[in-house]
Amino acid sequence: MPKALRIVIIGGGIAGILLAVKLGQRRQQHQAQVTLIDKSPTHIWKPMLHTIAAGTRDVQQQQVIFLAHARDHGYTHQPGEMLGLDRERRLVHLGAITTLDGGMVLEPRSVEYDVLVLALGSQANDFGVPGVKDHCYFIDSQQQAEIFNQALRARVFRGVARDEMLRVAIVGGGATGVELSAELSRLLEVAAAYGDPAIRERLQLTLLESGPRILAAFPPKISASSQQRLEQIGFHVRTGTHVSEAISQGFRHDSALVEADLMVWAAGVKAADFLNGLDGLETNRVNQIVVAPNLQSTRDDRVFALGDCSSLRSPGSERALPPTAQVATQQAEHLGRHLPAWLAGEPLPDFVFRDFGSLVSLSDYDAFGTLGSFGFFRGGFVQGRFAQLSHAMLYRRHQQALHGLRKATLLWTAERINGLVQPKIRLT
Structure with missing residues (x-):
């Protein structure tokens, strides 16, 4: 009996877990072993992270546990964080797994593959601004969202006990920054029913955006309507504001200081730094893997990239597809539909994005x-x-x-x- 092909998917975000499900459902057709590798034991729909960060959703209800999900959907899950790649030997190098106190659970190891799919998502881009990594919270993963929520609840409790303002500053007027702002207001409105009617009035929130408008990836009417609504809620929205430094007291821009007790960096998008030039693969300036129209990497037809960690320019377009859940979903569905036939020797059709709004x-x-x-x-x-x-x-x-x-x-x-x-x- 011939050995089953090994399809390894790195990253359990929207594209990664959806592709694992699609291939798992068709495992009788392609006779391949599908393995999903992610450093987290759980999956959360990324557009929901701002609600986890604010505490307006129950993370326990929304998370998908990979091990249980894999059992029910025909793929296997391995915990691990990708650190490197050996394309010649077809090996993915994974880092060590440790306990919270530093104890060794599993030493660094390598996983073999016949087909590799990179679906590692993206993260905020600090653009090298001094102090951002030291003083700011990020909302790019479930772990980061929960860390911010812990800090937020501590600050809210302190504000109630001392009758202090809660000053929050968010850099980045994209969907994450805008939706997180509104969710924080909603959090404190609901919290007012638990003993402190004035708690919402103590929220002082400033949203800073370097571009001329918030939600730059959206049509201008959505940007204008959203900014107007945020200002009606009582927030300060500052566009055309370039942050030069983050310090313990807040954000510096030009000659001014936006004071804050909690600072969130939600500006820019980039893929993981280790992807930059990964074992000779073509990457762009924000570390994304450049892919051909059929989603294969341009320098290795056994390596695919999906979602936010990939860069694909549609025919006739001057820009690559945006790093959105809609793009990641459609790409996973496309590859899940056509990869089994490609493994059997048929050509792989090009991906065509359909913009549903x-x-x-x-x-x-x-x-x-x-x-x-x-x-x-x-x-x-x-x-x-x-x-x-x-x-x-x-x-x-x-x-x-x-x-x-x-x-x-x-x-x-x-x-x-x-x-x-x-x-x-x-x-x-």
Whole structure:
């Protein structure tokens, strides 16, 4: 009996876990062993991280445990963090696994592959601004979101005990910065019902964006509407503001200082630093793997890259596809659909992105979006409850893709029931 091909997927984000599910469902067709490697034991839908950071969602309800999910969906999971690659020997090098106190669990090791898929996601880009790594929180992973939430709850408690202002400054007017801002306001509005009616009034939040408008990747109407709504909530939005330094007291820009107790850096996007020129693969200035239209890396047809860690320029476009959940989902679905046939010797078709629009949700306050280039209302502007429902349905579709309709429905039902009997925000 011939040896099964080894498909190794690095990264359990949106693209990675979805591809593992798609290939696992078709394992009888391609006769390959699918392995998903991620340094975290759990998956969280990345566009939800700002709610985990604010504490307005229960992380225990939303996370997917890889080991249990892999058992039910035909792939295997290995914990580990990729540190390097040997393309000649087809080896992925993984770092050591240690306990929180530094104890050794598993030494550095290597994993063999026949086909490698890099789906490592992205992170905020500090652009080398002094002090950012020392003084700022990042919201790029579940662990970072939970660390910020711990600091936030400590500051809120201190503000209640001492009747102090809570000064928050966020750099980056993209979706993460904008949605986190609104979620923090919602958090304190709900918290006011737990003993301190004035708690929301003590929130002083400033959103700093270097460009001429927030949500630069969205149509201008969404940017303008979102900024107006944030200012109505009571926040300061400063565009055209270039932060030069982060210090313990806040952010410096020009000759001014924006004072803050909590500082969040949500500006820019880049792939992991170790991907830069990884074993000769072509990368761009933000460490993304440059891929051909069929999602193969340009220098090795056995190495693919998906989602935020890849760079693909569509025909006729001057820019690469944006690092969004929509792109990552479509790329995973494309490769999941066509990779088994490619393994059998058939050509791999090019990926074609279909823009279904953009949505941004300002917690329970409002939501704005466009409906994209497809559908009956193509290009239409939406806001309010319909936009909020559309935004919520993005996550529900992701759950259905990972679990199937029956389990996804049960998960949604359980979440609704828990919402009736549990606090609406994280209190401990």
